[in-house]
Amino acid sequence: MTIILGHILRNNSTAKIATFLRHKGISIRHVTFALALSIALWTLYYNYLSRSDELQLSPENGFYYPPETSKVWSDRALQVKNAFLHAYHGYERYAFPHDELKPLTNESINNFNGWGVTAVDSLDTMLLMGLQEEYKRALPMVRQTNFSLPENFDVPFFETTIRYLGGLLSAYALTKDDTLRARADVLGTLLSPVFKSTSGFPMFSVDTYSDYGGSDNPVGVLAEISSFQLEYAFLGKVTSKKEHVDHATTATKAFAKANLSLSGGMYPTRWDITTGTPTDLQLSAGALADSGHEYTLKQYLLTAKTDKANLEASDIRATTHIINNLLFVSPQRQLLYITDMSAWEDDIEFSHQFEHLACFFPGLLALGVHTLPLDRLDTLGINVTDLFKDLPLKHRKAYEALAHFNLADLHLWAAQGLAQTCYLTYADQPTGLGPETVQMRLGDNNSETPWMEAMQVWRTNGSKGSPPGVGDKRQWVGDFNATTTEEDDSDSDTAADTRDYEIRNHDYYLRPEAVESFYILWRTTGDVRWRHRGWAVFEAIERVTKTPSGYASISNVDTLDPEQSDSMPSYFLAETLKYLYLLFIDEDPVPLDKWVFNTEAHPFPVFQWSTSEKAIYGLL
Numbered sequence: 001m002t003i004i005l006g007h008i009l010r011n012n013s014t015a016k017i018a019t020f021l022r023h024k025g026i027s028i029r030h031v032t033f034a035l036a037l038s039i040a041l042w043t044l045y046y047n048y049l050s051r052s053d054e055l056q057l058s059p060e061n062g063f064y065y066p067p068e069t070s071k072v073w074s075d076r077a078l079q080v081k082n083a084f085l086h087a088y089h090g091y092e093r094y095a096f097p098h099d100e101l102k103p104l105t106n107e108s109i110n111n112f113n114g115w116g117v118t119a120v121d122s123l124d125t126m127l128l129m130g131l132q133e134e135y136k137r138a139l140p141m142v143r144q145t146n147f148s149l150p151e152n153f154d155v156p157f158f159e160t161t162i163r164y165l166g167g168l169l170s171a172y173a174l175t176k177d178d179t180l181r182a183r184a185d186v187l188g189t190l191l192s193p194v195f196k197s198t199s200g201f202p203m204f205s206v207d208t209y210s211d212y213g214g215s216d217n218p219v220g221v222l223a224e225i226s227s228f229q230l231e232y233a234f235l236g237k238v239t240s241k242k243e244h245v246d247h248a249t250t251a252t253k254a255f256a257k258a259n260l261s262l263s264g265g266m267y268p269t270r271w272d273i274t275t276g277t278p279t280d281l282q283l284s285a286g287a288l289a290d291s292g293h294e295y296t297l298k299q300y301l302l303t304a305k306t307d308k309a310n311l312e313a314s315d316i317r318a319t320t321h322i323i324n325n326l327l328f329v330s331p332q333r334q335l336l337y338i339t340d341m342s343a344w345e346d347d348i349e350f351s352h353q354f355e356h357l358a359c360f361f362p363g364l365l366a367l368g369v370h371t372l373p374l375d376r377l378d379t380l381g382i383n384v385t386d387l388f389k390d391l392p393l394k395h396r397k398a399y400e401a402l403a404h405f406n407l408a409d410l411h412l413w414a415a416q417g418l419a420q421t422c423y424l425t426y427a428d429q430p431t432g433l434g435p436e437t438v439q440m441r442l443g444d445n446n447s448e449t450p451w452m453e454a455m456q457v458w459r460t461n462g463s464k465g466s467p468p469g470v471g472d473k474r475q476w477v478g479d480f481n482a483t484t485t486e487e488d489d490s491d492s493d494t495a496a497d498t499r500d501y502e503i504r505n506h507d508y509y510l511r512p513e514a515v516e517s518f519y520i521l522w523r524t525t526g527d528v529r530w531r532h533r534g535w536a537v538f539e540a541i542e543r544v545t546k547t548p549s550g551y552a553s554i555s556n557v558d559t560l561d562p563e564q565s566d567s568m569p570s571y572f573l574a575e576t577l578k579y580l581y582l583l584f585i586d587e588d589p590v591p592l593d594k595w596v597f598n599t600e601a602h603p604f605p606v607f608q609w610s611t612s613e614k615a616i617y618g619l620l
């Protein structure tokens with residue numbers, strides 16, 4: 001049929017057509033019939049395929065992606081490896097053995113004790129990418145670093161632990177090079193004066209020269225006082241030293257003692273490290289708190305699912321509380337987001353800010369779904385009713401409301417919806433990169449829609465279509481040129497109205513959290529969209545942040561002409577590029593059921609305490 005019609009059209013002359021038709025013995029009635037049939041078929045064809053036509057949208061639209069071959073992905077992994085080499089070679093040439101490269105001026109900066117943080121943070125990325133030459137060049141410096149600083153120089157405990165101690169331990173785990181274990185042991189011991197607080201929670205910093213836990217500030221923030229348990233437990237395991245293990249267990253016990261009744265079982269953000277009690281009721285999954293929630297599940301996973309205290313007391317209750325209280329959907333686009341709240345007595349306020357830092361959370365949820373029998377927690381010997389029995393009635397009720405759902409589904413939906421919003425905050429911008437913080441819009445009369453409220457409506461209405469906040473959404477396509485300046489309020493208001501959020505902090509600091517979640521979602525669900533979204537992010541990184549000697553943070557994602565700033569954080573090499581690489585290679589060298597990533601993306605192998613270790617270290 002197409003051939004005949006094509007032939008007719010090419011001949012472009014009615015007489016010729018009539019002659020042609022008669023030669024073929026075709027009457028007008030035949031033609032009419034054929035035309036009617038073809039219109040019918042075409043309509044059928046169009047209707048049938050129109051959905052898949054629509055699906056042919058570009059990957060950035062987040063709908064459908066053409067199947068990619070293994071070859072395409074391995075080529076993309078190679079491009080990430082080349083990006084790593086570009087960044088690391090720039091650092092080696094202009095900044096080694098100092099901490100970080102300043103990628104615009106080619107200067108260096110010592111912002112993390114001056115022990116070569118970029119090199120140490122990058123060791124395991126090199127090993128995973130098979131970059132032996134770079135690894136060998138870094139090793140002598142790592143072996144010789146003097147971890148003591150002159151008197152009156154404070155070493156920040158949290159950053160030093162997650163970057164240096166984590167980096168050394170992970171490189172040791174991948175190579176079994178004893179000199180690395182010895183360096184980790186020295187460093188872990190040097191840092192240990194921070195545990196001299198009466199609660200056992202670490203102080204902010206230590207003076208490694210004078211053996212003094214250097215901070216007089218009695219208030220510690222959650223992320224900083226809890227994000228060392230993986231490192232010290234694993235350090236204790238590989239060195240067989242009780243004191244390292246003790247630091248981890250002391251904190252776990254101190255957390256377990258805290259009365260979390262008012263915060264619904266969730267750890268608040270600020271703690272008094274003298275008394276070991278929370279000092280406020282601010283709840284967050286973003287800055288100051290993030291890895292505090294991450295480490296409870298991960299501590300359980302790292303010890304081969306034996307450390308139940310961390311799982312019960314914190315992970316299950318905290319996740320439940322977050323899902324019930326801190327997740328909302330935006331009014332128009334129905335973007336699912338996580339925010340933070342402050343409470344004084346009964347006065348509860350949500351900021352409705354959504355931080356890039358909180359984009360690790362969907363990955364953590366997906367990891368939980370992948371590793372825990374969420375709907376059969378009794379098989380782990382956990383009595384969930386018991387976990388919530390000490391909480392005020394409203395929190396118990398909220399937990400019971402979850403019983404209408406399959407918990408694994410619920411957690412995975414939350415993960416997918418949140419990670420999609422993280423992706424959209426990238427895709428919506430002319431740079432293709434995501435801002436540090438956005439302020440979500442509220443509905444009419446400043447109304448807010450808690451996700452679980454929307455979920456209950458969806459359920460009672462027959463669970464039709466995707467759950468609220470979860471279905472595929474298009475990126476924002478506005479007039480980017482109209483929104484290029486932060487100062488121009490009228491224009492950015494228009495953008496905010498249609499995006500459903502206003503950008504609060506326009507910077508992109510080369511952060512990993514979004515691609516970290518894409519990586520975990522890809523590995524745990526096999527949904528290839530996460531790979532495509534990660535690729536879109538990587539392309540934007542290449543296009544916008546690359547400099548002649550490395551990669552630079554940028555100061556405004558919402559402009560066609562972004563300005564680079566003179567900073568390349570070590571986590572860009574340790575985390576962002578590592579997660580992107582692991583997202584694109586087919587065979588995962590550090591699969592999620594055998595390895596646990598610390599909060600700086602340093603993988604440690606899952607291990608079990610032996611019976612004698614348990615006895616010696618006083619572990620249950």
Ligand SMILES: *[C@@H]1O[C@H](CO)[C@@H](O)[C@H](O)[C@H]1NC(C)=O
Nearest residue numbers: 090093103104105106548549
């Ligand atoms: C920094 O180094 C790169 C690569 O060697 C070079 O192309 C660039 O001009 C240098 N920039 C400055 C400001 O020196």
Ligand SMILES: *[C@@H]1O[C@H](CO)[C@@H](O)[C@H](O)[C@H]1NC(C)=O
Nearest residue numbers: 145146147148149150151209
């Ligand atoms: C390490 O640095 C400290 C402080 O600067 C110094 O006192 C000590 O002698 C150094 N140790 C070595 C082995 O160089």
Ligand SMILES: *[C@@H]1O[C@H](CO)[C@@H](O)[C@H](O)[C@H]1NC(C)=O
Nearest residue numbers: 258259260261262263390392
């Ligand atoms: C925990 O705190 C709540 C509220 O302040 C209080 O009612 C409850 O008795 C406390 N529980 C324990 C075990 O101290």
Ligand SMILES: *[C@@H]1O[C@H](CO)[C@@H](O)[C@H](O)[C@H]1NC(C)=O
Nearest residue numbers: 378382383384385386387389
């Ligand atoms: C779980 O705990 C509740 C109260 O804390 C108790 O009533 C119930 O019997 C327990 N369930 C099981 C299966 O032990």
Ligand SMILES: *[C@@H]1O[C@H](CO)[C@@H](O)[C@H](O)[C@H]1NC(C)=O
Nearest residue numbers: 331442443444445446447448
């Ligand atoms: C908003 O509040 C006003 C005044 O209280 C009320 O009249 C109006 O119906 C509200 N609008 C919506 C959409 O709830």
Ligand SMILES: *[C@@H]1O[C@H](CO)[C@@H](O)[C@H](O)[C@H]1NC(C)=O
Nearest residue numbers: 456457458459460461462464
């Ligand atoms: C429930 O579903 C019906 C039909 O699909 C729709 O018209 C109605 O608006 C829904 N109600 C709510 C509260 O979403």
Ligand SMILES: *[C@@H]1O[C@H](CO)[C@@H](O)[C@H](O)[C@H]1NC(C)=O
Nearest residue numbers: 478479480481482484560561
């Ligand atoms: C936006 O501005 C750029 C550069 O000024 C121009 O090339 C582009 O065509 C403009 N786009 C629109 C949609 O106006």
